[in-house]
Amino acid sequence: AQKVTQAQTEISVVEKEDVTLDCVYETRDTTYYLFWYKQPPSGELVFLIRRNSFDEQNEISGRYSWNFQKSTSSFNFTITASQVVDSAVYFCALSEAMGGGTSYGKLTFGQGTILTVHP
Amino acid sequence: GAVVSQHPSWVICKSGTSVKIECRSLDFQATTMFWYRQFPKQSLMLMATSNEGSKATYEQGVEKDKFLINHASLTLSTLTVTSAHPEDSSFYICSARGYHRGYGAVDIQYFGAGTRLSVL
Numbered sequence: 110a111q112k113v114t115q116a117q118t119e120i121s122v123v124e125k126e127d128v129t130l131d132c133v134y135e136t137r138d139t140t141y142y143l144f145w146y147k148q149p150p151s152g153e154l155v156f157l158i159r160r161n162s163f164d165e166q167n168e169i170s171g172r173y174s175w176n177f178q179k180s181t182s183s184f185n186f187t188i189t190a191s192q193v194v195d196s197a198v199y200f201c202a203l204s205e206a207m208g209g210g211t212s213y214g215k216l217t218f219g220q221g222t223i224l225t226v227h228p
Numbered sequence: 229g230a231v232v233s234q235h236p237s238w239v240i241c242k243s244g245t246s247v248k249i250e251c252r253s254l255d256f257q258a259t260t261m262f263w264y265r266q267f268p269k270q271s272l273m274l275m276a277t278s279n280e281g282s283k284a285t286y287e288q289g290v291e292k293d294k295f296l297i298n299h300a301s302l303t304l305s306t307l308t309v310t311s312a313h314p315e316d317s318s319f320y321i322c323s324a325r326g327y328h329r330g331y332g333a334v335d336i337q338y339f340g341a342g343t344r345l346s347v348l
Contacts, residue, residue, distance in 0.1 A: 154339035
């Protein structure tokens with residue numbers, strides 16, 4: 110069975126602070142995919158990143174960065190110099206790899222972390 | 229901009245009536261569509277997976293006769309909550325999976341903005 114744990118239920122920071130959202134996963138699959146989504150107050154989940162378990166390189170996209178540590182089954186997300194617009198619920202998700210690793214199956218979501226960035 | 233349109237965003241209905249929710253993929257064809265249910269401050273719970281032209285696959289514990297899914301085309305799926313009762317009140321989110329040019333050649337699951345259903 111797959112499981113995603115986001116231990117931080119809520120995080121509150123002041124603008125310009127850096128913040129890291131933790132994600133720990135459990136899976137018996139040798140290959141899998143990991144995702145992060147952002148759910149702002151409007152409700153629509155916004156795709157942030159998809160990572161294959163083969164690729165352990167960290168990724169940076171603007172103020173966002175992701176640290177994938179296969180040894181500790183973690184896929185943490187860091188926002189640098191946070192802004193008020195970053196306030197949202199962030200979900201980490203896991204899926205088994207399919208099609209020889211080129212595709213993925215159903216997403217298993219974590220409980221989400223509510224991030225509030227104060228001005 | 230949005231790549232998945234979900235309508236309506238909010239609906240209130242009387243107990244015993246049926247409610248239909250539409251989910252459309254915009255500017256791309258969805259290989260698969262998903263329906264989720266989200267309770268306040270909780271995660272997304274997958275209800276069913278549907279592919280165009282075939283019957284939906286429901287998750288364990290989800291009543292297929294209660295939650296009717298029709299996937300009429302590669303861009304449209306509908307969820308009908310039949311004979312709705314107060315316990316069906318929830319936030320329903322649809323998702324469409326495919327390749328959207330705005331995200332390059334990456335197979336991604338895109339989400340609608342959700343429908344808040346309140347059954348009186």
